[in-house]
Amino acid sequence: MKKRIVSDYILTGFFWASGLFVLLVLAAILMYIIWRGGPSISMEFIFGSPAGYPLGSEGGIWPAIIGTLRLVLLALIFAAIPGLITAIYLSEYGGYSSLARSINLLIQSMMGLPSIVIGLFVYALCVVELRWGISLLAGGVALSIMIFPVIVIFSRDALRAVSNEYRLAGRSMGVADTYTLRRLILPRAAPGILAGILLALGYAAGATAPIMVTAAAIIAGSSGVLLEPVMALPYHLYILFNEHMSLDNAYGTALVLVAMLVFVNALALWLQHIQERTNTR
Amino acid sequence: MNAVEIKEFSTWYGKGEILHNIDLSFRNNSITAVIGPSGCGKTTLLRSINRTAELESGFKSQGDIQVFDNSIYQVKDVSAVRRQVGMVYQTPAVLPLSIRENVLFGPRYYGEKGRSRLDSIVEKQLTRVALWEEVKDRLNRPADKLSGGQKQRLAMARVLAIEPQVLLLDEPCSSLDPASTGLIEELLQKLAAELSIIIVTHNLYQARRIAGETVFLLDGSLVEKGLTSEIFSSPADERTRGFVSGLYG
Numbered sequence: 442m443k444k445r446i447v448s449d450y451i452l453t454g455f456f457w458a459s460g461l462f463v464l465l466v467l468a469a470i471l472m473y474i475i476w477r478g479g480p481s482i483s484m485e486f487i488f489g490s491p492a493g494y495p496l497g498s499e500g501g502i503w504p505a506i507i508g509t510l511r512l513v514l515l516a517l518i519f520a521a522i523p524g525l526i527t528a529i530y531l532s533e534y535g536g537y538s539s540l541a542r543s544i545n546l547l548i549q550s551m552m553g554l555p556s557i558v559i560g561l562f563v564y565a566l567c568v569v570e571l572r573w574g575i576s577l578l579a580g581g582v583a584l585s586i587m588i589f590p591v592i593v594i595f596s597r598d599a600l601r602a603v604s605n606e607y608r609l610a611g612r613s614m615g616v617a618d619t620y621t622l623r624r625l626i627l628p629r630a631a632p633g634i635l636a637g638i639l640l641a642l643g644y645a646a647g648a649t650a651p652i653m654v655t656a657a658a659i660i661a662g663s664s665g666v667l668l669e670p671v672m673a674l675p676y677h678l679y680i681l682f683n684e685h686m687s688l689d690n691a692y693g694t695a696l697v698l699v700a701m702l703v704f705v706n707a708l709a710l711w712l713q714h715i716q717e718r719t720n721t722r
Numbered sequence: 723m724n725a726v727e728i729k730e731f732s733t734w735y736g737k738g739e740i741l742h743n744i745d746l747s748f749r750n751n752s753i754t755a756v757i758g759p760s761g762c763g764k765t766t767l768l769r770s771i772n773r774t775a776e777l778e779s780g781f782k783s784q785g786d787i788q789v790f791d792n793s794i795y796q797v798k799d800v801s802a803v804r805r806q807v808g809m810v811y812q813t814p815a816v817l818p819l820s821i822r823e824n825v826l827f828g829p830r831y832y833g834e835k836g837r838s839r840l841d842s843i844v845e846k847q848l849t850r851v852a853l854w855e856e857v858k859d860r861l862n863r864p865a866d867k868l869s870g871g872q873k874q875r876l877a878m879a880r881v882l883a884i885e886p887q888v889l890l891l892d893e894p895c896s897s898l899d900p901a902s903t904g905l906i907e908e909l910l911q912k913l914a915a916e917l918s919i920i921i922v923t924h925n926l927y928q929a930r931r932i933a934g935e936t937v938f939l940l941d942g943s944l945v946e947k948g949l950t951s952e953i954f955s956s957p958a959d960e961r962t963r964g965f966v967s968g969l970y971g
């Protein structure tokens with residue numbers, strides 16, 4: 442009995458220590474980026490276009506911000522509805538059928554696909570074969586393939602977390618499952634589904650590999666034409682670093698990107714909290 | 723007239739036979755209690771009468787159940803059977819909607835619309851379960867703020883709102899305090915004027931208080947059915963005598 446208590450204390454202490462360590466690392470990264478990137482942040486930096494020689498060493502990042510927003514939006518348009526439909530099938534209709542099990546396996550494997558492989562696939566198919574060229578559209582497709590499994594898994598689990606009591610209540614009144622789904626299950630799962638979509642959005646916004654070979658350009662206007670290349674924050678950041686153009690601007694770009702991601706993830710966490718609170722009784 | 727007529731009815735979950743060759747009838751406009759030890763098949767019997775037992779995997783049945791002379795296991799449209807035979811469960815199933823929308827959940831699905839029509843359904847059904855006076859000022863509040871007894875009455879109102887002809891209740895009072903239990907017993911007695919009520923109860927006093935007839939099940943078989951007064955005072959079967967005197971608990 443006594444031994445048990447001592448080992449419990451040691452374990453608890455270990456968990457606390459590792460949690461604290463992770464927090465410290467996170468805080469250190471954030472502080473460093475703020476410290477290095479903070480001075481570059483200004484209205485011109487955020488709302489201006491890249492300038493100077495080499496291009497990007499001066500000026501701002503507005504086209505990259507807009508480009509990233511466009512890419513992410515496109516990826517969401519392609520992935521959210523099919524992802525939600527797949528999740529509804531898995532949670533409400535598939536049960537233990539072999540189709541449902543295959544889809545689950547497929548989703549799990551998609552999750553493990555390296556994002557550069559997705560990029561290369563979309564490059565071969567869309568950029569080359571379909572002759573879209575390096576383009577916003579191709580980048581949106583690549584990112585949508587990347588976030589699809591994230592959306593499916595989060596939405597599926599959010600739906601599964603909703604009490605079966607409601608499904609049974611609907612059925613014992615002779616009410617169609619779709620009606621119960623629309624009036625009871627989906628509203629209950631909505632915060633969790635939204636949280637998943639937001640996390641996927643953040644994941645897409647930060648990804649470099651899939652857009653590097655499909656969509657991103659060192660410099661592009663913010664035209665928004667689907668078949669033209671776009672600038673994107675993570676790629677811009679990569680170029681600024683890699684070509685030693687301007688470290689200050691690289692850190693400034695990193696700060697903007699991180700700030701966007703922190704905001705989105707915080708929102709997602711909050712929604713997840715709501716989901717858990719409403720569905721555990 | 724008989725509301726429910728069960729003929730040579732047996733059920734299985736997988737290979738295990740749960741109900742053995744049951745022959746039983748339930749009268750209209752009356753309350754019948756179903757009693758018996760835990761696990762004897764009371765819930766399965768109720769769920770067979772509105773065809774929700776088949777939602778469990780491995781469920782099989784044989785024989786016939788007629789609801790108002792209609793063989794429900796011949797019917798293609800399960801939904802119509804479940805609408806005709808409502809069921810209230812042990813834990814009050816309150817939907818995550820307002821009080822008003824809980825009552826209207828079924829009616830809306832079955833096509834009721836129009837503000838005044840819906841208002842009158844809400845008032846009528848909540849009055850039927852003696853809840854109207856308590857909640858009429860907060861119809862649009864979430865239903866999960868109600869007390870346990872109120873929730874159970876709301877669940878009844880939700881089921882009654884689709885106007886079933888038979889009402890099944892599976893130990894509806896087992897999680898409620900005596901006052902709430904008393905209230906529900908009272909309103910069941912009123913409702914019996916309009917429909918056929920079958921109630922599973924662990925509380926033998928409850929069966930004695932409200933049921934005209936009582937059915938005793940043991941190990942999935944019907945042991946005895948008769949007037950409640952006779953089942954409790956002079957049962958025909960030795961096993962019934964044992965159970966009602968508390969022997970089988």
Ligand SMILES: Nc1ncnc2c1ncn2[C@@H]1O[C@H](COP(=O)(O)OP(=O)(O)O)[C@@H](O)[C@H]1O
Pocket residue numbers: 735740758759760761762763764765766767778779
């Ligand atoms: N879904 C199910 N699958 C398999 N066996 C079940 C299932 N539901 C109930 N049973 C079994 O059927 C028997 C009768 O259960 P039930 O009808 O719930 O009894 P009661 O309501 O009288 O306590 C029990 O032995 C129980 O274990």
Ligand SMILES: [Mg+2]
Pocket residue numbers: 764765766892
């Ligand atoms: Mg039971």
